[in-house]
Amino acid sequence: MSALAEGQTGPQSATDAARERTFGPLYSRNALAVVARGLMAAKSSTWLILVSGFFEPVLYLISMGVGLGPIVGTVAGPGGQEISYAAYIAPALLAVSAMNGAVYDSTWNVFFKMNFAKLYQGMLYTSLGPLDVAIGEIFLALLRGLLYATGFTAVMGVMGLITTPWAILVVPASVLIAFGFASFGMGITSFMKTFQQMDWINFFMLPMFLFSATFYPITVYPQYIQWLIQAMPLWHGVELLRQISIGSFSPATAVHIAYYLVMIALGIMLTTGRLRKLFLK
Amino acid sequence: MNPPAVITAENLTKTYGELTAVDGISFEVSAGESFGLLGPNGAGKSTTMKMIGGVSQRTSGKLSIMGLDPETHGPEVRAHLGVVPQQDNLDEELKVRENLIVYGRYFGLPLSYLRPKADELLEFAQLSDKAKSRVDALSGGMKRRLTIARSLINEPKILLLDEPTTGLDPQARHILWDRLFRLKEQGVTLILTTHYMDEAEQLCDRLIVVDKGRIMAEGSPASLIREYCTREVLELRFGSERNTTIGVELEGVGERVETLPDRVLIYADDGESALEQVSARRLRPLTSLVRRSSLEDVFLRLTGRSLVD
Numbered sequence: 001m002s003a004l005a006e007g008q009t010g011p012q013s014a015t016d017a018a019r020e021r022t023f024g025p026l027y028s029r030n031a032l033a034v035v036a037r038g039l040m041a042a043k044s045s046t047w048l049i050l051v052s053g054f055f056e057p058v059l060y061l062i063s064m065g066v067g068l069g070p071i072v073g074t075v076a077g078p079g080g081q082e083i084s085y086a087a088y089i090a091p092a093l094l095a096v097s098a099m100n101g102a103v104y105d106s107t108w109n110v111f112f113k114m115n116f117a118k119l120y121q122g123m124l125y126t127s128l129g130p131l132d133v134a135i136g137e138i139f140l141a142l143l144r145g146l147l148y149a150t151g152f153t154a155v156m157g158v159m160g161l162i163t164t165p166w167a168i169l170v171v172p173a174s175v176l177i178a179f180g181f182a183s184f185g186m187g188i189t190s191f192m193k194t195f196q197q198m199d200w201i202n203f204f205m206l207p208m209f210l211f212s213a214t215f216y217p218i219t220v221y222p223q224y225i226q227w228l229i230q231a232m233p234l235w236h237g238v239e240l241l242r243q244i245s246i247g248s249f250s251p252a253t254a255v256h257i258a259y260y261l262v263m264i265a266l267g268i269m270l271t272t273g274r275l276r277k278l279f280l281k
Numbered sequence: 282m283n284p285p286a287v288i289t290a291e292n293l294t295k296t297y298g299e300l301t302a303v304d305g306i307s308f309e310v311s312a313g314e315s316f317g318l319l320g321p322n323g324a325g326k327s328t329t330m331k332m333i334g335g336v337s338q339r340t341s342g343k344l345s346i347m348g349l350d351p352e353t354h355g356p357e358v359r360a361h362l363g364v365v366p367q368q369d370n371l372d373e374e375l376k377v378r379e380n381l382i383v384y385g386r387y388f389g390l391p392l393s394y395l396r397p398k399a400d401e402l403l404e405f406a407q408l409s410d411k412a413k414s415r416v417d418a419l420s421g422g423m424k425r426r427l428t429i430a431r432s433l434i435n436e437p438k439i440l441l442l443d444e445p446t447t448g449l450d451p452q453a454r455h456i457l458w459d460r461l462f463r464l465k466e467q468g469v470t471l472i473l474t475t476h477y478m479d480e481a482e483q484l485c486d487r488l489i490v491v492d493k494g495r496i497m498a499e500g501s502p503a504s505l506i507r508e509y510c511t512r513e514v515l516e517l518r519f520g521s522e523r524n525t526t527i528g529v530e531l532e533g534v535g536e537r538v539e540t541l542p543d544r545v546l547i548y549a550d551d552g553e554s555a556l557e558q559v560s561a562r563r564l565r566p567l568t569s570l571v572r573r574s575s576l577e578d579v580f581l582r583l584t585g586r587s588l589v590d
Binding site: 117128 | 334336356357359360364366368371372374375376379383384387388389
């Protein structure tokens with residue numbers, strides 16, 4: 001209870017302490033409590049949602065890769081070498097699953113907790129600041145992303161789609177992708193007031209899933225469509241995981257990673273600014 | 282000498298765009314005191330509570346909680362506070378006891394402290410046998426008691442209660458009052474908002490009457506009644522048609538006559554003799570009732586309106 005001690009030695013020292021903390025009243029360095037709460041809640045909630053999020057990309061992989069794959073034959077991978085269609089779409093589906101998991105956690109889950117369960121109001125009446133809540137919730141989203149990615153990578157291994165030790169790096173790369181979407185998703189959700197508005201998120205996500213060079217190379221599009229796709233976050237995730245999965249790296253790899261690092265930084269700035277506005281008005 | 286003030290508000294003001302929710306109020310609360318904010322819905326009570334908790338930024342004025350400004354020291358100030366919001370916001374995804382433990386962790390308290398403390402508080406809230414229940418299985422009164430138990434997890438010096446018994450049945454309210462009274466005896470400073478007069482009379486040492494963001498009066502319940510009211514009130518009902526016109530005929534009875542749509546109130550130190558005077562004038566009310574004055578009458582006197590519309 002250092003806060004207590006500060007209060008007793010007089011307001012001056014506490015003021016200094018608050019100045020030293022970068023985010024002052026926004027952050028009390030206790031995001032761990034939010035994480036602990038999430039894990040405890042997950043323990044008693046239904047596992048169905050968690051499991052369904054894992055199976056979705058697996059079902060796509062089986063249907064497209066195993067079903068459609070023999071008709072398609074082999075496709076040119078990132079380095080130009082021929083790989084099976086299943087090996088081509090598997091990393092893309094992993095990127096989609098990282099995106100979906102992170103977006104679900106940071107949008108629908110956050111929307112519900114913010115507007116209906118009034119969970120955040122309760123948290124913010126304690127020593128927690130908005131930034132503790134944001135960091136804790138984003139961390140939980142990443143934890144879920146990590147679970148999905150690990151499971152999916154194992155499925156890829158079982159299906160014989162992993163041919164290089166580099167492929168293990170798709171797991172941390174998926175977490176990076178999830179981080180980008182989660183940090184942005186929470187900030188965007190804070191603008192939403194109704195369920196109708198929440199549907200816009202799906203309206204944006206579904207085309208991104210279908211058209212981000214997920215199932216076929218981006219070169220099928222005319223140049224200006226390619227630029228549009230390349231501006232979207234999912235394409236960078238798909239390409240990043242596709243390169244890693246066969247161990248074929250290029251300067252573009254660094255660009256994809258940098259895209260996500262910038263996305264994470266902007267997303268956290270947006271989310272923190274919004275939380276400050278919403279809860280410390 | 283008075284104990285030192287734990288809360289000091291000076292010219293506290295909060296505006297939302299055009300609307301002024303709190304309009305320059307000043308008050309002090311001493312350690313161990315039970316202090317009430319009394320007023321109708323929309324008077325600015327909850328906004329004041331939010332500013333004390335540091336979850337709403339004031340527009341102007343000064344505010345100090347245990348010597349700290351909640352705006353710049355939100356986490357430190359809230360470490361001293363227990364908060365019971367107007368609507369229960371218990372964590373429905375967690376069990377009853379888990380609610381207490383998790384909430385304690387939000388304050389950064391260790392589990393070795395929280396485990397025995399949670400059991401002690403469940404005992405206090407008379408919920409020990411519900412420790413492993415789901416929150417949505419609890420009754421309204423039980424949820425309220427759990428919310429209060431939760432607010433005590435950090436052993437707060439100040440407990441903020443925003444309309445603690447609104448929506449509860451009379452029995453549940455009395456249980457709750459009893460629990461709050463025990464806390465007061467333990468030296469916890471209580472700050473409560475209410476629009477129930479009986480609640481304010483039961484629990485508050487001192488209160489401010491707030492209307493439209495301003496303080497209308499301040500004092501102990503008894504002193505407010507003494508200052509703004511007579512000892513007793515005679516309530517007469519003449520039926521809705523006659524109530525409004527009978528006022529003239531009652532003039533001179535008691536100290537003051539107040540005409541409401543559904544009844545007429547006559548303020549007099551001796552209600553029974555006022556009733557005799559009414560009978561002497563051959564006015565026959567449908568019903569009559571002599572009662573002691575309450576804060577409700579004080580509020581009516583100060584604002585010309587009743588508290589619960």
